[in-house]
Amino acid sequence: MSRTHDAAPRQTSSPGLESFLADYRPGWTLSGRFFTDPAIYQLDLDRIWKQGWLFAGHICEIPKAGDYFVLNMDKESVIVIRDDEGRVRALHNVCRHRGSLLCDQPEGHAPRLVCPYHQWTYRPNGDLIACRGMQEDLDKSQFHLLPVAVEEVSGLIYLSFAESPLPFAPARDQWEPLARPQGFERARVAKVADYVVRANWKLVWENNRECYHCNLNHPQYIKANFDHYNADDTTPQLRDRMTTASVELESKWAAAGIAPRSETGMTPFPDADRNIWYSANRTPLVEGYVSETMDGRAVAPLMGDYPDPDVGTLRMRSLPNFWNHSSCDHGVSTRLLPLGPEQTAIRVWWLVADHAVEGRDYDLSKLLPFWQLTSEQDWEICERQQRGVQSSAYRPGPYSTTKEYNVDAFVRWYLKKLKA
Ligand code: FES
Numbered sequence: 001m002s003r004t005h006d007a008a009p010r011q012t013s014s015p016g017l018e019s020f021l022a023d024y025r026p027g028w029t030l031s032g033r034f035f036t037d038p039a040i041y042q043l044d045l046d047r048i049w050k051q052g053w054l055f056a057g058h059i060c061e062i063p064k065a066g067d068y069f070v071l072n073m074d075k076e077s078v079i080v081i082r083d084d085e086g087r088v089r090a091l092h093n094v095c096r097h098r099g100s101l102l103c104d105q106p107e108g109h110a111p112r113l114v115c116p117y118h119q120w121t122y123r124p125n126g127d128l129i130a131c132r133g134m135q136e137d138l139d140k141s142q143f144h145l146l147p148v149a150v151e152e153v154s155g156l157i158y159l160s161f162a163e164s165p166l167p168f169a170p171a172r173d174q175w176e177p178l179a180r181p182q183g184f185e186r187a188r189v190a191k192v193a194d195y196v197v198r199a200n201w202k203l204v205w206e207n208n209r210e211c212y213h214c215n216l217n218h219p220q221y222i223k224a225n226f227d228h229y230n231a232d233d234t235t236p237q238l239r240d241r242m243t244t245a246s247v248e249l250e251s252k253w254a255a256a257g258i259a260p261r262s263e264t265g266m267t268p269f270p271d272a273d274r275n276i277w278y279s280a281n282r283t284p285l286v287e288g289y290v291s292e293t294m295d296g297r298a299v300a301p302l303m304g305d306y307p308d309p310d311v312g313t314l315r316m317r318s319l320p321n322f323w324n325h326s327s328c329d330h331g332v333s334t335r336l337l338p339l340g341p342e343q344t345a346i347r348v349w350w351l352v353a354d355h356a357v358e359g360r361d362y363d364l365s366k367l368l369p370f371w372q373l374t375s376e377q378d379w380e381i382c383e384r385q386q387r388g389v390q391s392s393a394y395r396p397g398p399y400s401t402t403k404e405y406n407v408d409a410f411v412r413w414y415l416k417k418l419k420a
């Protein structure tokens with residue numbers, strides 16, 4: 001007797017979610033199970049990670065046809081590759097013969113993708129072109145590698161596992177004018193650092209969404225930036241300084257054709273009510289700083305179209321897995337990928353202009369420390385919090401309305417997605 005399984009209709013409410021939310025109070029932290037429970041983790045994967053747009057990497061990492069890198073998330077593995085026509089493709093890393101993984105290297109160059117099992121061979125666009133030993137009448141056109149939705153914006157590559165991905169155009173429309181002068185398409189990767197952080201991905205985001213913790217935890221960051229000041233601790237003199245910095249730079253940027261969208265405080269993000277998962281802005285640095293470096297000086301040649309170093313910092317962020325801070329001379333991208341309820345894989349890239357030569361135009365000992373220190377300080381904070389929230393003694397606590405409004409917005413965005 002055989003049984004068939006009809007495709008299950010998508011559930012509109014998550015079974016058991018109500019019990020997890022029984023003690024949730026708006027404006028307070030989530031209960032500990034949100035950071036430890038495998039059932040919640042599965043919901044996070046299904047409702048957020050497999051529905052949203054995920055930052056994968058940079059166009060400049062795959063400059064030539066056949067260049068690729070692999071992104072692994074949960075049970076999925078995707079090859080991001082440049083095809084023979086120069087287009088960026090995202091293809092499931094699963095052979096159409098008997099399902100072997102095709103690429104087991106994290107990155108490389110493959111003019112043809114050859115399965116290591118029986119050598120079925122594919123073009124970088126996913127076309128099957130050879131399958132020795134198979135019957136003559138096998139219709140190769142039926143065995144393309146399965147595609148994954150992919151989009152590009154200003155040198156950044158995004159992919160989505162969703163059957164009907166969210167519209168990407170609104171993010172592109174907002175980001176392009178801001179990001180174009182940075183020239184990420186004409187960048188090169190100076191350094192990559194990979195971390196396994198023993199914390200749930202939501203704790204990493206919550207930490208990213210406030211600078212309440214910055215004064216004591218980020219001694220380097222606060223010297224360069226204004227955004228650790230909030231409405232409750234900003235003096236009139238400081239407000240004047242921030243306004244002056246902003247007004248001066250905005251008129252300068254406008255004259256140079258750089259989109260003048262400036263914010264001096266912590267950028268409001270995300271917008272849970274309007275479901276906004278992306279944002280970008282340009283922010284003045286503190287007087288005397290032209291780059292997010294240890295002494296505020298530029299440490300590499302100007303990137304992109306910047307006419308001079310005084311361009312503040314470009315900041316971009318998208319849920320669930322990306323943020324970037326870019327100065328006149330370098331950009332730093334951060335990508336999160338969930339590894340389990342209590343672990344997150346984090347990659348940090350440092351990018352410089354493609355013509356910059358290490359040792360001649362920049363030195364890693366000057367380029368890396370600012371964001372290496374700031375990032376690692378944050379990972380330590382997240383791991384410490386993970387240890388605490390999994391204790392039987394953890395109880396939800398209240399957010400500051402002046403300093404943690406973005407953490408509250410993140411939690412509201414998250415819960416809305418989970419309940420969708
Ligand atoms: S599984 Fe790939 S060629 Fe057989």
Ligand SMILES: [Fe+2]
Nearest residue numbers: 207213218378
């Ligand atoms: Fe931080």
